[in-house]
Amino acid sequence: MAFDPSIHAVRRQRFLEHLGEAAAVIPAAPLATHHADCEWPFRQDSDFFYLTGFDEPDAVALLLPHRPEGERFVLFVQPKDPAAEVWTGFRWGTEGAVERYGADMAYPLDQLPARLPEFLAGAEAIAFRVGRHPAVEPLVLSTWGRQLDSYSRSGEAAMGLVAPTPILHRLRLRKEPHELERMRQACGISAEAHELARQMTRPGMNEAEVQAAIEAHFRARGARGPAYGSIVAGGDNACVLHYTANTAPLQDGDLLLIDAGCSLEDYYNGDITRTFPVNGCFSGEQRELYALVLEAQEAAVETVQPQGTAEAVHATALRVLVEGLVELGLLAGDPDGIIERGDYRHLYMHRTGHWLGLDVHDVGAYRLGEQPATLEPGMVLTVEPGLYVSDRLAVPEGQPAIEARWKGIGIRIEDDVAVTDEGHEVLTAAALKSVAAMERQAT
Template identity: 75%
Template structure:
């Protein structure tokens, strides 16, 4: 089995912290780690680190708290509060890095046991011009931060200084996370490669009479065998009309001869970078006439939309391109009636295509970062990674808009989505302005048949 745990690059995390603290100016930031979440009784879900905390620390244990203190002198600007080494606990849950490891391995200037946060936090925050903390997300830490802030405000009349604002760290961090470092792009390539090979394995294995769950098991076993942490999200393995349910995860039906199978699945690496791929193909290896026409239309929309991924364009450009191709094709097929631009303006296509054409991708599958700033859409820049995933879903679930043709039975139950992960690249390096990270998963009409 491949070991895909990356070499820990302490300098990469240190560089991120320096950039973040430069953005903070005179404010201090309190960034908590994730906590363990109960599944049932005394059993917990597998631990998943908070992405913002991971991005700045690389520390993969629960309940830690990181302080970023640009107002403090050198040698006490990055402070980690962690669970200390405790052999009796480690027998049950595994080795901890402890305070010593937080400094030696993860580059903290200082580290303290987590239980000391309440006592030490006011001293560390003293002198900051503001406090950056995500209110409403960390119920155990929030009272400590607010109490420290309140004490500063109470003393302000005597000392003449206090942190005068409680700030959200998210805009600063998420702007940083949106544009990926070359090392991050390589991890996303790896996630794309593993995810793509799982899709190829599944397509080769599918036969009528198999269950959706068998295919899910095959895909997720492949993720684990290749060293990934596991599935990045609940795998969607949807045969026939199930594919018209966008987030179908029951995955319990038997695959029928003559149906299509939609698989939306990607892996998450051990450092949390994700793949996100969707492929749709015939269970018996041959498209029907209607299936082929709709599949070819979705593929044409996706290829046109991917062509719009380049510096200076926007995610809105990508979506608009896909919608225009889809609507034009649906008019040609008789599934829509009217002027293409008018249909788009009125949203008369949304009973057949009801979602956006993509999202940012990174440490989170639906990754952070704004799509628009006020009235202006965010321009694509080298290092941004997004999915491109148009689809068509023909069913009775949504009413046909007034003035549009009733759907003939021969189209119903066909759900198709095609999704790739695409990195924006510098035009001087890649003339088309993008790189498809998931190209290992085939999608041409001929490749979907056997």
């Protein structure tokens, strides 16, 4: 993918328009060590990347609407250093920050303490996310503190700290056409990996073998790798929502739940869950529960419409699941009462989806005060109902005990769905999910 600085320039301009006269300080992510002096693979802060496209650690962006044109986007970055680059790789440095990334000015990071006061001077407020950036926060607070100390002489000081994240996250919630295209690509690669996994799976394999094949496909197709810890859960392991051990053998007669998606070089993600029989054939109980989850999921997907709500998507899936579980004898009573009391939660204990974008659980409000947020074109959410039948949670009083024939069945079906002007687009449609497709076997 060719880097296009104009995409980030447009985002910065929109952000500046919303800031008013507040000066924003947006830090990049630092490197993180996991043992001794070895570092985790770098993952940029999503807000910083959204505004700059700059993918190096320990940088700081200043967005300064109170300054003149040509002084409103300032980057502090690690300088060019051949000795350091021998060990840790290429750096763009201050020249690259200007020439490639469009900064009006760029300085070495070690100049931030000295230069920050001059850039924040005259701003009505300072937009900074407190509690997240321990290396930068003391500099911001001390700069503001000095402004307050000198107010009686200068008559100038920022009125307070404000959070930039509500503005940024509202902007990020509605995806641009460029973002939607990148998410289509991430979802397409993720769907290919799921199809590959289903075709290769056989009894006697290990969960780890399937995980390795999925993640190898991500890398082979040019993705960074998995967007999150891949879940490859056979049998009863599928009843653990965030199971990531992925070390158990796959048993004949069990289901395999795979929740996996890739992340692209620019961090856009896919997030797909599929569940299928290890041996290529559902048992009677497995088929009944799978068909029920599929019905709930397809009904919920149809609920994704402009002016709808994520709350309605969840409610639709929940209603189908509860009514179906009553028919199967796994729940008893009036569906309205079961839903109101939460008597289904030992079988379905999570919501039906989340926003998706630069982050897998992407930013954006689900509620605005007492009202659920309205779905608008450009928003992308997952739709992922499931059922998990085990002894882990107590059966609510008045509900039937779970017969042994149902236990150990865990099923989730998840697609990524974009809201469009006309309705919705299922970005992950290439990953099959019908009962017949799940029972196909490789020849």
